[in-house]
Amino acid sequence: MPLVPVPVLVLLQMLVGVSGALPQCDPRVRGMCKPTVEEKPKCADLVLSYCEDMAYSQTMFPNILGQKTRKDAESSVEYLLVSVVDSLLGGRCNPDVRMLACSVLTPRCERNSVLRPCQSACEAVHKKCRRAFEEIQMAWPYFLDCDRFFVGDEEGCYDPLEGLREQEDEAVAATEVPPPEGPAASLQFTYHSNSEMISALKTAEDRCADIARTYSIGRSMEGRELLAIEFSNNPGEHEPLEPEVKYVGNMHGDEVVGRQLLIYLAQYLCSEYQSGNERIQTLVNTTRIHILPSMNPDGYELAVSGANGDSYGDEEVPRYGSWNVGRNNAQNIDLNRNFPDLTSIVYSRRRQRSFHTDHIPIPDNYWFGKVAPETYAVMKWIRSVPFVLSANFHSGDLVVSYPYDLSKHPLEQNMFSPTPDDKVFKLLAGIYANTHKTMSSDEARCGSSRANSQKGIVNGAQWYSVAGGMQDFNYLHTNCFEVTVELGCDKFPPEEDLFGAWHDNQEALIAFMEAAHRGIKGIVKDEEGNVIKGARISVRGIRHDVTSAENGDYWRLLPPGIHIITASAPGYARAIKKVRLPPRMQTAGRLDFVLREAPPGSDEHKGENSFLSAAAYERFDPYNQYARYTMTSELNQSREERSEKPWWWNYFVSVGGPAPTWLLKHY
Numbered sequence: 001m002p003l004v005p006v007p008v009l010v011l012l013q014m015l016v017g018v019s020g021a022l023p024q025c026d027p028r029v030r031g032m033c034k035p036t037v038e039e040k041p042k043c044a045d046l047v048l049s050y051c052e053d054m055a056y057s058q059t060m061f062p063n064i065l066g067q068k069t070r071k072d073a074e075s076s077v078e079y080l081l082v083s084v085v086d087s088l089l090g091g092r093c094n095p096d097v098r099m100l101a102c103s104v105l106t107p108r109c110e111r112n113s114v115l116r117p118c119q120s121a122c123e124a125v126h127k128k129c130r131r132a133f134e135e136i137q138m139a140w141p142y143f144l145d146c147d148r149f150f151v152g153d154e155e156g157c158y159d160p161l162e163g164l165r166e167q168e169d170e171a172v173a174a175t176e177v178p179p180p181e182g183p184a185a186s187l188q189f190t191y192h193s194n195s196e197m198i199s200a201l202k203t204a205e206d207r208c209a210d211i212a213r214t215y216s217i218g219r220s221m222e223g224r225e226l227l228a229i230e231f232s233n234n235p236g237e238h239e240p241l242e243p244e245v246k247y248v249g250n251m252h253g254d255e256v257v258g259r260q261l262l263i264y265l266a267q268y269l270c271s272e273y274q275s276g277n278e279r280i281q282t283l284v285n286t287t288r289i290h291i292l293p294s295m296n297p298d299g300y301e302l303a304v305s306g307a308n309g310d311s312y313g314d315e316e317v318p319r320y321g322s323w324n325v326g327r328n329n330a331q332n333i334d335l336n337r338n339f340p341d342l343t344s345i346v347y348s349r350r351r352q353r354s355f356h357t358d359h360i361p362i363p364d365n366y367w368f369g370k371v372a373p374e375t376y377a378v379m380k381w382i383r384s385v386p387f388v389l390s391a392n393f394h395s396g397d398l399v400v401s402y403p404y405d406l407s408k409h410p411l412e413q414n415m416f417s418p419t420p421d422d423k424v425f426k427l428l429a430g431i432y433a434n435t436h437k438t439m440s441s442d443e444a445r446c447g448s449s450r451a452n453s454q455k456g457i458v459n460g461a462q463w464y465s466v467a468g469g470m471q472d473f474n475y476l477h478t479n480c481f482e483v484t485v486e487l488g489c490d491k492f493p494p495e496e497d498l499f500g501a502w503h504d505n506q507e508a509l510i511a512f513m514e515a516a517h518r519g520i521k522g523i524v525k526d527e528e529g530n531v532i533k534g535a536r537i538s539v540r541g542i543r544h545d546v547t548s549a550e551n552g553d554y555w556r557l558l559p560p561g562i563h564i565i566t567a568s569a570p571g572y573a574r575a576i577k578k579v580r581l582p583p584r585m586q587t588a589g590r591l592d593f594v595l596r597e598a599p600p601g602s603d604e605h606k607g608e609n610s611f612l613s614a615a616a617y618e619r620f621d622p623y624n625q626y627a628r629y630t631m632t633s634e635l636n637q638s639r640e641e642r643s644e645k646p647w648w649w650n651y652f653v654s655v656g657g658p659a660p661t662w663l664l665k666h667y
């Protein structure tokens with residue numbers, strides 16, 4: 001950040017009539033910028049009524065924003081904001097924001113020169129009040145930009161909140177209790193609206209800036225942000241050999257418990273890490289955790305209105321059958337039926353020799369169907385991060401279901417349809433169900449899975465067959481193993497039940513993430529020590545390979561026992577190793593491979609098929625069907641956005657003059 005905010009300098013020079021850059025004008029030395037015009041602005045009495053409680057009584061025009069007279073300032077949108085900001089924010093951050101704004105609009109004047117407010121004061125107010133602005137969907141006002149209009153101590157700044165501090169000393173019984181800072185924040189077991197969810201995730205990010213980062217994976221049909229939060233000792237980066245896990249909630253908009261649990265989980269990881277919980281610290285330091293509390297915020301919005309309308313949350317909603325308000329996205333697409341159906345492809349080719357059940361390309365015809373923006377965003381996300389393990393949270397039953405979700409027989413709706421990794425999936429599903437407070441016990445069972453589940457886990461297809469589900473897609477298209485957790489029969493329970501839900505699931509949520517460290521991991525390199533990306537790791541007896549990531553690193557979730565592992569890559573001789581995994585292991589067994597280049601003409605060079613399928617795998621929306629489709633919907637959306645301005649917008653527009661679009665967050 002430059003010491004001198006250049007735009008202000010230029011602005012001031014223009015205002016005082018200095019034409020051209022004068023080299024002798026060094027703004028770092030106050031008083032050297034002598035205007036060449038004869039009439040020098042003088043200090044004047046501060047008379048703007050909303051700024052009258054500043055700790056000084058003299059100001060100067062032009063002010064820091066370049067408003068030339070008191071009248072200009074008084075009729076500006078900036079001042080209008082000052083006059084209403086207290087009511088807009090519902091009393092929060094009063095009078096901090098107002099006084100900060102006054103220090104720009106009516107800056108302190110001493111000996112006929114303007115003093116500028118301190119950057120540090122601005123930053124403190126920004127930190128304290130940023131969220132209040134976010135909650136009313138207002139952008140942080142441009143004229144409170146700490147880097148632009150404020151200066152550092154070395155430039156002789158003053159604290160605009162000085163008067164306030166004195167007042168506070170006098171009256172300790174201040175009106176507002178500042179929000180709790182630091183790690184000791186306790187969880188609030190209430191429902192979070194979409195904007196409250198976003199602000200809760202951003203708060204966790206702020207509080208745990210060293211280990212947390214929020215990021216958007218895309219937008220919903222109605223333009224809502226699909227915001228994820230990541231926890232890692234190195235947020236924003238994939239670290240070699242560190243497994244990545246993800247949790248996805250609220251895919252069905254009316255199934256809201258998972259969404260809340262994931263918000264609490266983010267808050268919990270942050271606070272426990274900071275308060276020195278060793279288990280959480282180890283988990284975060286060795287795992288990259290991604291949490292997407294809501295995959296379907298549009299559906300949630302609808303579900304909330306439905307839930308408020310009547311008490312349908314109280315009765316047991318049938319698992320499928322009648323359409324539930326808010327279950328689908330805004331286009332009425334069931335997101336858990338909207339992924340490419342790769343399972344059918346696997347079934348149709350399962351008798352072919354050397355056919356594998358991994359990295360199945362998305363068939364081109366998929367793109368000519370309706371692809372929801374939420375599905376599209378999640379697919380891109382799944383393809384871009386080397387996820388190892390995942391859970392996807394629903395309600396309507398109490399069970400963990402695992403792939404396949406699609407029945408291997410088209411006419412059999414309840415047919416056990418295992419993947420080649422059935423042992424691993426049973427292990428993973430069991431870890432969740434058994435660490436859950438009640439899930440694995442018979443008495444706790446509810447919903448339609450009862451007939452087929454065992455100890456709280458069930459094969460998806462055996463429960464009921466689903467095509468285009470997300471867990472099958474994860475398994476068949478990427479290296480990621482995903483299960484579906486059904487958190488209870490009540491999809492939208494009363495708020496009083498949320499604490500109980502957290503209590504029941506907290507241990508399971510942690511233990512399941514720790515399971516990313518089961519099995520083996522390692523790095524595949526060539527003889528020169530270069531990492532090999534996309535090498536296949538095969539396990540004898542399991543027709544499902546995983547591939548190595550950018551850094552040549554791979555993870556293979558495996559049950560305890562003896563396994564024969566092969567690493568291969570086109571142009572290299574395959575390497576085979578044997579491992580024995582003990583029943584109890586805390587970290588993945590390390591198994592690295594060095595691949596020798598294969599002599600020309602050998603079998604390993606006949607890898608054309610895998611090259612072909614690699615090219616097919618890379619194809620993602622090859623005809624730009626989705627882009628074409630969303631371009632139209634984005635047009636609609638921006639039209640909608642124009643009519644759906646925040647509630648305070650008309651107030652500022654009615655005043656006349658250019659519309660203050662700088663108040664809008666996503667303009």
Ligand SMILES: [Zn+2]
Pocket residue numbers: 252255393394395396
């Ligand atoms: Zn669901």
